[in-house]
Amino acid sequence: MAEQPTSTPLAPGPGTGPVDAISVRDVTRVYRRPRTSLRHASPPVHALRGVSFAIPQGQRFGIVGESGCGKSTLLRILAGLDRPTGGSVAIDGRDITGLRERQLKFVRERLQLVFQDPMSSLDPRMRVGDIVAEPLAAQRQGNRRERVAELLEAVGLRADAADRYPHQFSGGQRQRISIARALAPRPKIIVADEPVSALDVSVRAQVLNLIADLVDELSLTLVFVSHDLSVVRHVCDRVAVMHAGQIVETGSTEQVYEDPQHSYTRRLIAAVPTLGKALSGVSAADLNRE
Amino acid sequence: MTPVPETGPAAAAPDDVLAVRNLGVTVGGRKLVEDVDFTIRAGERVGLIGESGSGKSLTALSVMGLLPEGLRASGSVRLAGVDHDLVGADEARMSRVRGKEIAMVFQEPMTALNPTMRVGRQIAEVLLIHRTRPDRASARAAAVELLAQVGLPDPEAAAHAYPHQFSGGQRQRVVLAIALANDPALLVCDEPTTALDVTVQARVLDLVVRGVQERRSAMLFITHDLAVVATVCERVMVMYGGRLVESGPVQEVFTRPRHRYTQGLIGASDLTVVDDRGRLATIPGSVPAAGRFPAGCVFRNRCEHATDGCATRPDWVPTGPDSGYACFHPAPDGAPGTGTPTNQEAGRG
Numbered sequence: 252m253a254e255q256p257t258s259t260p261l262a263p264g265p266g267t268g269p270v271d272a273i274s275v276r277d278v279t280r281v282y283r284r285p286r287t288s289l290r291h292a293s294p295p296v297h298a299l300r301g302v303s304f305a306i307p308q309g310q311r312f313g314i315v316g317e318s319g320c321g322k323s324t325l326l327r328i329l330a331g332l333d334r335p336t337g338g339s340v341a342i343d344g345r346d347i348t349g350l351r352e353r354q355l356k357f358v359r360e361r362l363q364l365v366f367q368d369p370m371s372s373l374d375p376r377m378r379v380g381d382i383v384a385e386p387l388a389a390q391r392q393g394n395r396r397e398r399v400a401e402l403l404e405a406v407g408l409r410a411d412a413a414d415r416y417p418h419q420f421s422g423g424q425r426q427r428i429s430i431a432r433a434l435a436p437r438p439k440i441i442v443a444d445e446p447v448s449a450l451d452v453s454v455r456a457q458v459l460n461l462i463a464d465l466v467d468e469l470s471l472t473l474v475f476v477s478h479d480l481s482v483v484r485h486v487c488d489r490v491a492v493m494h495a496g497q498i499v500e501t502g503s504t505e506q507v508y509e510d511p512q513h514s515y516t517r518r519l520i521a522a523v524p525t526l527g528k529a530l531s532g533v534s535a536a537d538l539n540r541e
Numbered sequence: 542m543t544p545v546p547e548t549g550p551a552a553a554a555p556d557d558v559l560a561v562r563n564l565g566v567t568v569g570g571r572k573l574v575e576d577v578d579f580t581i582r583a584g585e586r587v588g589l590i591g592e593s594g595s596g597k598s599l600t601a602l603s604v605m606g607l608l609p610e611g612l613r614a615s616g617s618v619r620l621a622g623v624d625h626d627l628v629g630a631d632e633a634r635m636s637r638v639r640g641k642e643i644a645m646v647f648q649e650p651m652t653a654l655n656p657t658m659r660v661g662r663q664i665a666e667v668l669l670i671h672r673t674r675p676d677r678a679s680a681r682a683a684a685v686e687l688l689a690q691v692g693l694p695d696p697e698a699a700a701h702a703y704p705h706q707f708s709g710g711q712r713q714r715v716v717l718a719i720a721l722a723n724d725p726a727l728l729v730c731d732e733p734t735t736a737l738d739v740t741v742q743a744r745v746l747d748l749v750v751r752g753v754q755e756r757r758s759a760m761l762f763i764t765h766d767l768a769v770v771a772t773v774c775e776r777v778m779v780m781y782g783g784r785l786v787e788s789g790p791v792q793e794v795f796t797r798p799r800h801r802y803t804q805g806l807i808g809a810s811d812l813t814v815v816d817d818r819g820r821l822a823t824i825p826g827s828v829p830a831a832g833r834f835p836a837g838c839v840f841r842n843r844c845e846h847a848t849d850g851c852a853t854r855p856d857w858v859p860t861g862p863d864s865g866y867a868c869f870h871p872a873p874d875g876a877p878g879t880g881t882p883t884n885q886e887a888g889r890g
Contacts, residue, residue, distance in 0.1 A: 317738035317740065421827040421828065452592060452765060453827075454827055456809040456821040457823045460821055480739070484813075485815075519740065521743075522739045522740040522742070526811065529795075530792060530796060535743065535772050
């Protein structure tokens, strides 16, 4: 899969065709922490330091990295929830970096988010049907009841789930509700931030299968952020490894896992415990060695 | 140093450190943990795995006498070197045991530390309370030595710092230093690395294993992560619906599981194996809420091998001194740990 040149055509992309779903060019983000001293300003935090990549339509793109590497900042910028200090981001070929909130409507339609914790990302006082319909209401789309029933079915929940509240569901079911909500406005891009990290092992595989099915059926572009390399390896075609605000390595998932080039990627892969490694005698000391 | 276990009614074998017999936990009339039986010997590292609601954390809290208000433990928990049962012991007695004979490391290191106290003092405190060091000066010196043992750079400076000045992994190392301070006979770890990044997790797991090996402490390690247990422990117990459903040496349980739940769990956690449609093996349904598991076999409502007979509770089938399972339709001995269906239909009806 050849990478598209990271030029940003200004023509409003119809969503299909050769235009990249997401193109990020030399993005930086600098924060200033609150002052802790009267005499000196706090040193700036460089959350992103020149990040560039392009995701073609229909690709499953993984972003891995540890806490503080900048992956959450990057996600917020992709979703138009934060602005980069420098560089540009284009969704379907349209630059979103300079736009006002009102002008970002097309991003909200095309790109939807699924968050890690399905408890804190669902309003506990809203019925599931209203939660799933909320993006439709926000975009003034009609026929909400029908669409909600259709969405609940698509994520494997019974239609009567619409009348219940989030706390009446298990973690895996709540994540299905989040996915249904994300799919409501018929987006072409799903950005999932650690969507299975809070789930039980026996349920994680179900949700991963569901995400894979939906991405296939609806020909979605998937951006999948995780600290768990084995999950990314299963889900994604390409992966970018982030460290200290930069992408240190990018490539096809198989290539990055089988033959990591950057020392940080090697350390990351070596530190992951797996059942296979453990049963062949890899100890905790070995994981910590690299 | 590890205290030599006293022989008496408490310890069945001279090397037994922890003997849990018939442990149960109830709230109201609801059973959350039932008939849990196991023994851990000196120097042994035993894992307890289970998903949310399985009762694994309640088992650990019962051992330490830290069950939340309203929950009641029954049965017996005996610890070598302690002349009373830990179940039903009052707080005065338990506080003499905790931090000395038993120590623990929890998931969230920030809530385990006192935010207003320098970490050196927090470590020295546990030495002074249990009178294992004669005075403040020697306790302080020991605290710095412990911080060095858990690999904190510049332990002198670290002893002077407050918990908020450390990263998550460093805080967990401070908690570990406190836990190991009095050379406990038993170290209980409840998801100690779940909140940590992978490279930090590797570091902390290494330190935990080294810490208990050096002291020949027994360890009970609780997690939902099969790979972590297999890396850290020699023996594993699988818990589901408040009961132990299978136990045995790590190699055996993870390569030749007998209980259908264990088999399903191994299949579902393996992300490298997919079927011809690219799909991962799954266990149908979801984990019921605590106390809402079916009667009889707790796994039968999610098990594709379940029959009417599973409505009665399966007996524990021992397969060795520390291994066994509780299942009417076990995976055949020698079957690989995947969710592949086998010819269990014969048992139907």
